[in-house]
Amino acid sequence: MSSRNKLFLAGILTAGMLSAPALAFDFGRPATPDEIKLWDIDVSPDGKGLPDGSGTAAQGKQIFADNCAVCHGDNGQGGIKDRLAGGQGTLASNMPVKTVGSFWPYATTLYDYIHRAMPYPTPGSLSAGETYAVTAYILSLNGIVPADGKVDKASLPKIRMPNRDGFIPEPEFDPAKLFRKK
């Protein structure tokens, strides 16, 4: 960043400090807790953000067939879009197959992604229970939960994905070390 930019930002900060109460009123409006809930959809690896409800792999099989198989194929393979199952043991080969089972490090991410982005034409249209069910089904396709398995907000964060230790953080932005040096 150039020194000119630094000076400019310093100027903004000074102005902000001199008139801080006015600025908060001047720009934007307070967000109410109820409306924040409508948009606060992210799910963390510790399970924070997961809703109540539950779903089974057996329920998920039908929901998947109705909503997902057209792109991802029956059983999460052979579709026109991302393959979701199999591929374990291929990551070090010349033809790695990255799927939920072979690559994804957190099961919570699967719930988050299905809920926010899928099904592609109507994202967010599945209920919490349906989303849990599809999550359980995709995990079952990968042998991570049993075919009659069930997931909910307590069990999902406890699932240890096969590739959980498959990631090496770039040293410059390693979350475990980044803000501890100061």
Add this chain to the structure above:
Amino acid sequence: MTSKTQIESLQRAVPVSRRGFIGGLSVGILGAAAAEAAGTESLGDVPDRGPGADLGAHSERSRFVKLDRIPEATPGKRNVEPSDAINSKTPHQKLVGNITPTDLHYERSHSGVPDIDPAQHRLLIHGLVEKPLVFSVEDLKRMPSVTRVVFIECTGNGWENWKKADPDLTVQNTHGLVSTNEWTGVPLRFLIDLVAKDKGSNWMLAEGGDGAGVDRSIPLTEEIVNEAFVAYGQNGEPLRPAHGFPMRLVMPGFEGNLNIKWLRRLKFGTAPWMTRWETARYTQLLANGKARQFQLRMETNSVITQPSGMMQIQPGYNRISGLAWSGHGKIAKVEISTDGARTWKQAQLSLPVLSKAQVRFQMDWVWDGKPTRIVSRSTDEQGNVQPDRQSFIAAMGTNALFHYNAQQTWSIDEAGRVRNVLA
């Protein structure tokens, strides 16, 4: 005459009478070109002048100029239907200067381009803050602003060449996922102060208003807090829908995917959220099967755009030109080899060189007509040198898919045909 032939006309054989005229003696090339052309044309052939078309509300490109992005899918899946495309690439082989025309800025969208009414768009900032706030586009426009020229680059830029080099690729195919525009918006630091962020919060989730709700965790380093901004302006006008209208995050020097388009939520927390895009997608699989994660900064890079893939040159004078950029700061120098990376000469940079922006480079070259290979390598102000392909692949393997910044080599055969090759 199309722009392609115009550019090719610049590359026609011209005997060079003296060296170094790019440094100022541009009359040299004009004189030489005129001498060559004198036998084949006359000024009497140039059409007569006359009144032109009416003045309009917009100025369109000349009907003689054809400039298009090309929508593409994954490596090797080119010339796809727009509905199957996941990105659209900038035609660097037809462009000059440093700034990418707005409609030709590359695009990567994960769920199409949403049609957002700015009057109904809102930005929610919440999480570990004292005052969660909601902002409209008009709110942002009333705030103090910054304007800055920066490159934005998809981490997939260069991904065609990880495993092999298809010889018939243009630089648009190989390097069309980086562009440089001027962006205007509100400093992230200003917004952080407005909501009174908790000092204990060091990570921010940025989320888009597209169908996919693309979201990324952003570490609030000093550099990022100082430089990031929420943009509503692009090259002097409101953002184009493809680039995030009515507002997007701009993260100078960082992965394109972090520059969240159609921004509608910033949430402050204490750890990364491990979203799909920062785990399953934009991580780099190494040869040992482990994946590099949070490789957020875009590397030191360059590519020769003229002459480049699928062009044809003639023996004699040729001007070599291209673009260099680095997520670490300013480009310090660009070197060019015209003998397959055996010897290098320093190219001239088009001033001013801006931090985290693309810069045009150029160099005189007299081609002796023998087959050879041309390649550029850039060095940034931090001393980072763009790696040769061999050492790059030795470090990254061939499965990483993203963050390819190895030197780009173009081969030239005895007929002057320029082709994509691995070094």
